[in-house]
Amino acid sequence: MNTIEGVAASPGAGVAPAVVLANDQLDLPSEPVAQRDTEIKALSDALEAVAQQLEQRAAESSGELAEVLEAQAMMARDPELAETAGKAIEDDGTPAATAVVGAAETFAEALAASDSEYMAARAADVRDVSMRVARRLLGAPEVDLAELRQPSIVVARDVSPADVAGLDFEVVKGLATEEGSRTSHTAIVARSFGVPAVVAAAGLVAAVDDGVAVGIDGDAGLVHVDPDESLTEELNLRGARRAQAQQELASADVAHTVTSDGHEVELAVNVGSLKELETARTMGANAVGLLRTELVFLDRREAPTEEEHAEMLRAMASLLDGGRLVVRTFDFGADKPMPFIEVDGSSDSALGVRGIRLARAQPELLEAQLRAIATVAESGANIAVMAPMVATLEEVEWFVDRARDCGVVDAGVELGVMVEVPSAVFLAAEFAARLDFLSLGTNDLVQYLHAADRREGSLASLQDPFAPALLRAVSAVCDAVEERAWVGVCGEAAADPAWALAALGLGVTELSMGAGSLADVYAAVQAATIDDCRAVGQRVLRAEDASQARSIAQELLQ
Amino acid sequence: MPERDVTLDNEVGLHARPAAVFSKAAARFESAVTVVKSDEEANAKSVLSVLKLDIRKGDSVTIRAEGSDEQEALSELVKLVEDL
Numbered sequence: 001m002n003t004i005e006g007v008a009a010s011p012g013a014g015v016a017p018a019v020v021l022a023n024d025q026l027d028l029p030s031e032p033v034a035q036r037d038t039e040i041k042a043l044s045d046a047l048e049a050v051a052q053q054l055e056q057r058a059a060e061s062s063g064e065l066a067e068v069l070e071a072q073a074m075m076a077r078d079p080e081l082a083e084t085a086g087k088a089i090e091d092d093g094t095p096a097a098t099a100v101v102g103a104a105e106t107f108a109e110a111l112a113a114s115d116s117e118y119m120a121a122r123a124a125d126v127r128d129v130s131m132r133v134a135r136r137l138l139g140a141p142e143v144d145l146a147e148l149r150q151p152s153i154v155v156a157r158d159v160s161p162a163d164v165a166g167l168d169f170e171v172v173k174g175l176a177t178e179e180g181s182r183t184s185h186t187a188i189v190a191r192s193f194g195v196p197a198v199v200a201a202a203g204l205v206a207a208v209d210d211g212v213a214v215g216i217d218g219d220a221g222l223v224h225v226d227p228d229e230s231l232t233e234e235l236n237l238r239g240a241r242r243a244q245a246q247q248e249l250a251s252a253d254v255a256h257t258v259t260s261d262g263h264e265v266e267l268a269v270n271v272g273s274l275k276e277l278e279t280a281r282t283m284g285a286n287a288v289g290l291l292r293t294e295l296v297f298l299d300r301r302e303a304p305t306e307e308e309h310a311e312m313l314r315a316m317a318s319l320l321d322g323g324r325l326v327v328r329t330f331d332f333g334a335d336k337p338m339p340f341i342e343v344d345g346s347s348d349s350a351l352g353v354r355g356i357r358l359a360r361a362q363p364e365l366l367e368a369q370l371r372a373i374a375t376v377a378e379s380g381a382n383i384a385v386m387a388p389m390v391a392t393l394e395e396v397e398w399f400v401d402r403a404r405d406c407g408v409v410d411a412g413v414e415l416g417v418m419v420e421v422p423s424a425v426f427l428a429a430e431f432a433a434r435l436d437f438l439s440l441g442t443n444d445l446v447q448y449l450h451a452a453d454r455r456e457g458s459l460a461s462l463q464d465p466f467a468p469a470l471l472r473a474v475s476a477v478c479d480a481v482e483e484r485a486w487v488g489v490c491g492e493a494a495a496d497p498a499w500a501l502a503a504l505g506l507g508v509t510e511l512s513m514g515a516g517s518l519a520d521v522y523a524a525v526q527a528a529t530i531d532d533c534r535a536v537g538q539r540v541l542r543a544e545d546a547s548q549a550r551s552i553a554q555e556l557l558q
Numbered sequence: 559m560p561e562r563d564v565t566l567d568n569e570v571g572l573h574a575r576p577a578a579v580f581s582k583a584a585a586r587f588e589s590a591v592t593v594v595k596s597d598e599e600a601n602a603k604s605v606l607s608v609l610k611l612d613i614r615k616g617d618s619v620t621i622r623a624e625g626s627d628e629q630e631a632l633s634e635l636v637k638l639v640e641d642l
Contacts, residue, residue, distance in 0.1 A: 067575070070578070071578055071605070074578055074581065074582070074605050075605065075606060078604045078605055078606045078607075079601065079603055079604050080601050080604035080606055080607045081604070081606055107606045107607075107610060110610045111606075111609060111610060114612050116573075116612075118573055118574065119573070119609065119612065122609055126606060301579070339641055339642065
């Protein structure tokens with residue numbers, strides 16, 4: 001037995017035979033070809049076939065993954081890529097597979113030379129496209145993950161977006177990669193499907209042979225090659241418990257989860273597309289605590305119309321079947337530039353013209369959303385609406401007035417705002433007097449409390465949700481609103497069972513998270529008592545640093 | 559052969575979605591379209607070539623078109639870049 005340490009990227013555990021993916025390795029032929037015209041035709045057919053395959057996977061995916069796949073399809077149809085490769089065939093008789101990989105490499109090298117992370121990622125994308133084309137041309141055996149039928153753990157240097165999109169999570173029991181990070185596609189997709197994943201496991205591929213039993217521990221970030229009997233049993237037991245929890249969840253009413261002593265808590269999910277909600281539904285979600293409307297319309301050149309908003313909301317509401325849908329109005333900022341936004345923001349995306357500030361500069365964008373919400377709510381859908389980035393009472397009043405003018409209040413829609421700017425923590429009592437609910441956006445709130453940009457990797461320790469300042473802010477908001485409004489959390493913090501329980505103890509009544517975390521939080525809430533949560537809540541408030549607060553809160557899980 | 563200079567004013571320049579939108583738009587014209595950034599030329603219909611130029615906010619580029627619909631191509635693509 002051999003254990004390789006990596007980074008825990010998606011929770012869960014299990015043991016299954018390894019499927020080693022080596023699609024990035026290929027012996028390319030060097031012998032010149034005789035029929036150069038035929039070879040050029042074969043190249044262009046293979047490029048088109050790969051473009052179509054990528055487009056199809058893009059259509060079956062959503063969000064950022066779909067965007068990457070569409071960009072890759074464009075690369076497969078790129079006229080310069082075809083011409084550079086075609087020229088090598090025509091001039092030197094280079095075999096098509098070798099020519100296309102070589103042509104892609106010249107582009108990839110130029111892109112990788114840039115100092116931007118974005119460009120480096122595109123270099124990997126174009127290399128992946130050319131390898132797909134080359135495999136097709138050579139008829140090389142390709143491990144197509146979409147064809148897996150037996151329970152397996154996928155082991156690879158990295159899993160490309162196109163391969164991730166084809167995964168069938170009925171049979172893929174875990175993902176382990178040598179490269180990648182918690183934010184790579186592999187990790188995001190694994191979490192959203194509730195499959196364990198370990199990334200950045202150095203030396204992994206060399207240590208694992210195809211078909212060998214592999215134990216994956218997505219909680220500890222470990223990959224065990226050929227685990228012994230007792231470890232196999234332990235990992236399988238943990239996996240089975242998780243699967244059972246998932247199954248219970250599918251038939252449970254998680255929007256009305258009850259602690260062991262009868263305190264009701266609403267558990268909901270964060271989504272950014274209809275497809276994401278469909279997946280979340282299969283994982284037990286029956287309420288949405290955060291619909292990121294800006295993500296639904298990311299590929300638009302023109303502002304969505306009222307009717308388009310209404311159509312999207314109707315589709316989501318009908319999927320939820322009576323469960324509450326909390327809609328967050330557009331939260332575009334300088335980091336999500338859109339052709340239909342005319343406002344020139346500040347260069348600093350986190351502190352610029354975004355959220356409700358943008359809505360005030362271009363009120364027609366907000367009004368179309370509000371009118372659509374009113375229409376859909378009138379036909380019986382259970383909808384609430386909240387505005388992002390609210391900093392002052394005057395902004396709250398402006399939002400409430402717009403909502404009233406657009407018929408949202410008359411339609412019985414609950415009104416709220418996000419609490420993510422520190423000023424909102426201090427004004428929570430006044431906000432609550434004018435609203436039905438407040439939703440804590442912990443990712444932004446902690447970055448603003450610490451004045452630490454969350455995109456800055458070296459400042460990651462300042463994003464810790466157990467930071468005493470954040471926990472005290474949550475408590476201050478709950479205390480200030482008293483019974484006037486309900487308080488929810490829709491940041492990443494809600495996905496951590498220990499944090500979630502401490503927040504319940506502080507007075508939060510709704511927790512919204514990525515669907516992959518529902519099972520863990522659901523199990524933790526059911527096992528806890530609200531009295532224990534409250535006692536721990538008082539103790540975490542006295543913690544002087546994040547690690548102290550974390551260990552206090554984790555007592556609740558024992 | 560008509561050409562025009564245009565300065566990139568949007569946050570991400572001609573990367574990501576804007577690069578894809580630009581190349582797709584260029585591909586709709588019969589004319590050959592070229593983007594030039596500090597003497598480096600790229601085929602506007604090739605998203606890889608456009609990305610290679612690494613055009614960022616504040617960069618000035620020249621767009622050239624040559625062919626039967628060169629005037630329309632130029633005015634539409636310049637407008638597209640200005641509207642980004």
